[in-house]
Amino acid sequence: MFLKLTLNGPKMNTIFSNITATVILNESGEVLNQTSHKSNKDFEKANVNLEKTAKKHKATSLNPKKDKTQLQHNLELLKDKDNFKAFYEINKEITKTQIKNAVNEDNIIVQTIACINELDKTTNLLSKRLREWTALTIPELEKRLSHHEKFAGLIKDKSRKELLKELELNENETMGAKLPEQDLRQMTLLAKQIKTLYELREEQEHYLESLMIDYCPNFLEIAGPTIGAKLFEHAKSLRKLALLPSSTIQLLGAEKALFRHLKSGTKSPKYGILFTHYLVQSAHQKDRGMVARSLASYLSRALKIDFFKGEFAGDKMREEIEKKFNYVKKEKHQTKE
Numbered sequence: 303m304f305l306k307l308t309l310n311g312p313k314m315n316t317i318f319s320n321i322t323a324t325v326i327l328n329e330s331g332e333v334l335n336q337t338s339h340k341s342n343k344d345f346e347k348a349n350v351n352l353e354k355t356a357k358k359h360k361a362t363s364l365n366p367k368k369d370k371t372q373l374q375h376n377l378e379l380l381k382d383k384d385n386f387k388a389f390y391e392i393n394k395e396i397t398k399t400q401i402k403n404a405v406n407e408d409n410i411i412v413q414t415i416a417c418i419n420e421l422d423k424t425t426n427l428l429s430k431r432l433r434e435w436t437a438l439t440i441p442e443l444e445k446r447l448s449h450h451e452k453f454a455g456l457i458k459d460k461s462r463k464e465l466l467k468e469l470e471l472n473e474n475e476t477m478g479a480k481l482p483e484q485d486l487r488q489m490t491l492l493a494k495q496i497k498t499l500y501e502l503r504e505e506q507e508h509y510l511e512s513l514m515i516d517y518c519p520n521f522l523e524i525a526g527p528t529i530g531a532k533l534f535e536h537a538k539s540l541r542k543l544a545l546l547p548s549s550t551i552q553l554l555g556a557e558k559a560l561f562r563h564l565k566s567g568t569k570s571p572k573y574g575i576l577f578t579h580y581l582v583q584s585a586h587q588k589d590r591g592m593v594a595r596s597l598a599s600y601l602s603r604a605l606k607i608d609f610f611k612g613e614f615a616g617d618k619m620r621e622e623i624e625k626k627f628n629y630v631k632k633e634k635h636q637t638k639e
Contacts (some may be wrong), residue, residue, distance in 0.1 A: 315361035317352065321392045322385050324348045326359045335359060338388065342395045407517045408539040414510045415531045421503040428496050429454060435489050439478040442469050451500045457493035462486060520604035523616025524597075524623065525579070532575045533601075544602075544609035552576060552598035581627055593627055 316327045326335040339345045429450035437444045447453045514522040536554045537543035555574030563570045572591030585593040600623045
């Protein structure tokens with residue numbers, strides 16, 4: 303289908319392409335040639351061959367920022383029902399393709415980390431409820447065992463009589479009430495579900511570690527799975543994390559302290575999430591800021607290697623940083639002596 307338009311266009315043949323058609327206009331703005339696009343593939347193919355088509359018709363490309371001819375013609379094209387339907391269908395196809403292509407390892411890792419965090423919240427909440435419930439019948443057990451998962455395992459696997467025997471108590475010595483079997487059964491069911499959630503969390507942790515081994519092995523080698531996951535959660539993608547300066551990586555997780563420092567002049571934070579890293583923890587109190595700064599620098603290097611698909615060097619970097627920190631620590635002790 304050819305459209306004839308009289309537009310105040312340029313004084314030579316021009317070409318432009320949109321998702322519905324590739325159009326050649328003469329110097330008067332009339333359509334010389336129009337090739338309709340039936341799918342996204344046709345549109346992509348037309349863009350690839352746009353320069354060749356322009357040479358064939360001795361046309362130059364329009365600059366939509368400087369010339370309004372292309373915009374005017376696009377709007378005229380959409381007046382036609384067939385063109386509008388093609389515009390809608392191809393746009394929908396492009397959107398679907400872009401959504402599919404947008405899913406990558408970053409999304410999977412972020413969702414896995416979020417799942418682990420929510421499992422932690424859920425298990426802690428339900429474990430608290432189980433402890434309060436169990437305290438009605440065996441209050442002594444709640445004080446003897448602080449580990450939530452082991453506590454749920456005991457309630458799941460053993461009867462009230464067996465638990466009292468382990469605590470070296472009899473029915474007369476315990477402060478708990480003797481509840482009916484149907485009440486105890488509900489506690490056992492809750493304990494089973496809590497135990498299942500802990501098992502699911504462990505499985506998710508292994509899955510997360512396997513994802514990070516394939517996607518960012520150098521970063522994982524230095525940071526470890528727990529700290530690596532927390533840093534990844536802040537940035538939401540490997541690209542964003544790799545583009546951060548090492549000084550920002552050093553303070554991730556300490557944003558409130560940093561803003562408080564900027565606002566009221568309080569002491570500046572020296573580390574955030576990196577505080578829990580074993581190298582920072584093993585350093586002397588006054589050296590921890592220096593260790594965190596150096597660690598952030600190594601992490602920044604490792605992230606860039608992973609993002610640009612470089613070779614694995616995480617083990618060498620980890621050995622290097624461990625040796626460096628041990629040397630600094632030893633040297634300071636020698637200076638004091």
